Amino acid sequence: MLHNVQKFHGFTLHDLSLFQIIIGALLGLCLTQALADDSVNENNQGNDGGNSHQNVNINNQDHIANINSYNGWKGWAAVWDYSKELFTTRLFNKRACIVAKMNKDAFPSLEKLSKFKDQKVRVKGTPPPPFLRFSITKTRVRNVAQFGRSIGNLCKGVPTYYAQQDQGEHFSLLFESQGCADAGILGLFGIYLCGNISGC
Template sequence: MKALILLAAFGVVFATDNININNSGNDGDNVHQTVNIDNHDNIANINQFNGWHSWNSIWDYNRGLFAVRLMSQRVCVVSRINRNAVPSLEQLSKVSHEKVNPNAPPPRTLTYSISPNKVKNVAQFGASIEALCKGVPTRFAQETQGAGLFVNLQGCTNLGILRFLGISLCGTIGC
């Protein structure tokens, strides 16, 4: 009996949430996103399945980093998590289970400027991000804010994280 109670306690600590969301876009596209949350390692894995525009991402809350692998451009982009704008793992799980509110304000959008230089050592970002970005060119991105926001933002790729956050990755991201 004690072992069962102990295992139940660990089940709460090591709980993993798996969320599937299907959205139909305005143009009739079907977008399928999955969210897998590993509460033990404080990592979220968010994937979007949308044909050529598919992408995978890792959100490593312990390291304060996220990475996105863009399938169509065969590139990985790594940046810091803006903890003031990005929901915590607990909030992510809660929001992803809520029904769509048609009167909700549009999602907040964060814009990142991608460095033209390739990252030489992807392992510095941790094992999860290294696994995601292994074998493809990887670049670092800085969040862009303030007056310079609209300067030099050519070639943006827009990602919608569920219904509550937009990410724009701007700059030269080709191989």
């Protein structure tokens, strides 16, 4: 029985379809690598002799950085959403989330976060990294889903409060005594969330 096989320049339709599938798979692989997350790990020896460890995962496609700080009961998790210009931190010891407007001029860019993985831990005697201080308000967020899936998932099931950036100069050494939580990236950028959270 003869089969009717069309040929184009020596290739059958079956060969051409297979070639298109291979090209599509290669393009998909390249695109996946271009949009892949960057992962930054940072270890630091604390002033009290304890160790803290942070992990930063960057989603270049959605313009989001997910940060986890593993420091026992003082640990926290955060989402920096550059597309919405918001950052959110879940403080485990407070059992609460804090949402604030991101100052994009002051926050390190996603590109800088990616490059930070090649940077060494800050050498003793060098100036501390830049920082911002935020005051936690008494205003609770009623619907965290309004901020998108990443922030909504982080803060689901816990009280969530707004915070506002403080203006002026502050001395970072006083922050802990003022009840502030350090929620920045070790050696790169400091964020201090200050104030009492009602109900916690």
